[in-house]
Amino acid sequence: MKPGVVIDRRYRDHDMGAWHIESPARIAVLERMLEEAPPVPYLPIPPRPATDEELAWVHERGYIDLIRSTAGKTVPMDGDTAAGPKTWETALLAAGGWLESLDRIMDGAAPNAIALVRPPGHHAEAARAMGFCFFNNAAIGAEHLIRRHGLGRILVVDWDLHHGNGTEQAFYERRDVLYFSTHQSPLYPGTGAVRFFGHGEGFGYNLNIPLFAGKTDADYLRIFEKVLAPVVAEFAPEFILVSAGFDIAAGDPLGGMALTPGGFGLLTESLMAMAGQTAAGRLAVVLEGGYDLPALRDGVGEVLRALAKSDNLPSSGGSSPHSGSPRPSEDPGEASPFSPSLRVELEEPLRMFRRKWDIPDPWVSSP
Numbered sequence: 001m002k003p004g005v006v007i008d009r010r011y012r013d014h015d016m017g018a019w020h021i022e023s024p025a026r027i028a029v030l031e032r033m034l035e036e037a038p039p040v041p042y043l044p045i046p047p048r049p050a051t052d053e054e055l056a057w058v059h060e061r062g063y064i065d066l067i068r069s070t071a072g073k074t075v076p077m078d079g080d081t082a083a084g085p086k087t088w089e090t091a092l093l094a095a096g097g098w099l100e101s102l103d104r105i106m107d108g109a110a111p112n113a114i115a116l117v118r119p120p121g122h123h124a125e126a127a128r129a130m131g132f133c134f135f136n137n138a139a140i141g142a143e144h145l146i147r148r149h150g151l152g153r154i155l156v157v158d159w160d161l162h163h164g165n166g167t168e169q170a171f172y173e174r175r176d177v178l179y180f181s182t183h184q185s186p187l188y189p190g191t192g193a194v195r196f197f198g199h200g201e202g203f204g205y206n207l208n209i210p211l212f213a214g215k216t217d218a219d220y221l222r223i224f225e226k227v228l229a230p231v232v233a234e235f236a237p238e239f240i241l242v243s244a245g246f247d248i249a250a251g252d253p254l255g256g257m258a259l260t261p262g263g264f265g266l267l268t269e270s271l272m273a274m275a276g277q278t279a280a281g282r283l284a285v286v287l288e289g290g291y292d293l294p295a296l297r298d299g300v301g302e303v304l305r306a307l308a309k310s311d312n313l314p315s316s317g318g319s320s321p322h323s324g325s326p327r328p329s330e331d332p333g334e335a336s337p338f339s340p341s342l343r344v345e346l347e348e349p350l351r352m353f354r355r356k357w358d359i360p361d362p363w364v365s366s367p
């Protein structure tokens, strides 16, 4: 089955000025790739605007009205985020297009999907636009799956360079949405410390892994396979949402991470294997950051190639949580070694995460 893709030229209409790095060109380069050299056949999913009710699952009514009131104008929101004349419309179409992709997965039209939308969402808080974000697409998507589709456990994986403060805030005291973020630290927005582990009922359901710059495909894959996978096996999500920032790509102007295009494919395959265990393969990816246009294009291409492999996944209910997961053909550890500091950097997160989750030593290879 073909992966679903949401993209629309109207996602270029939100424009924060010629100087701004979060630019319409990000969508244009992806449109061109899909028109001229699509990496795999895909199911196009037409977007629709999100409704006020859907936005209000995550955002305060007064804030929604504030963004609505910017229609037709240019209004600065914070130091690096401005609403332009068409931002309101575009942001509605971003959230709504993302929800359409979730519906197509739930109704069986696509096994998985990627929503190539602007503006991004993971910094948007209940009543605050920031960090190029207006409405929190990932959070609205999780609410949609819970409220409209009756799902009980959603995993949100945020591999963007930056911490998704808005998504963390939305579910900080809840146990039905597990938020897992890797992010470069120190860096904007300054949140995302390990000790923010959730609160009340949500204690243990907010997992932050701050990382120094320079992390490779092998580093991220180890984190996913050895730290995230055991948590996922225990949490047993019914759907996996991905806040996919391509600003962890080597060469991104905002970051210092070193992912290759193939690395994005490997991370996607790793999450697909986890989704195959408890979520019937249901996985949806939404575009967050990513500012080096060729790296963005190539990274998205590899994610799509990975999503197209859903037919090769083992069906759920395998004998052991991790056996039978499709593995990359080569051990990326051979080609791209772990960063020497990764072991130390994971000590504090592991100590915290083990207060709730059973995570074996990631440095002992299993038999």
Ligand SMILES: [Zn+2]
Pocket: 160, 161, 162, 245, 247, 288, 289, 290
């Ligand atoms: Zn980012």
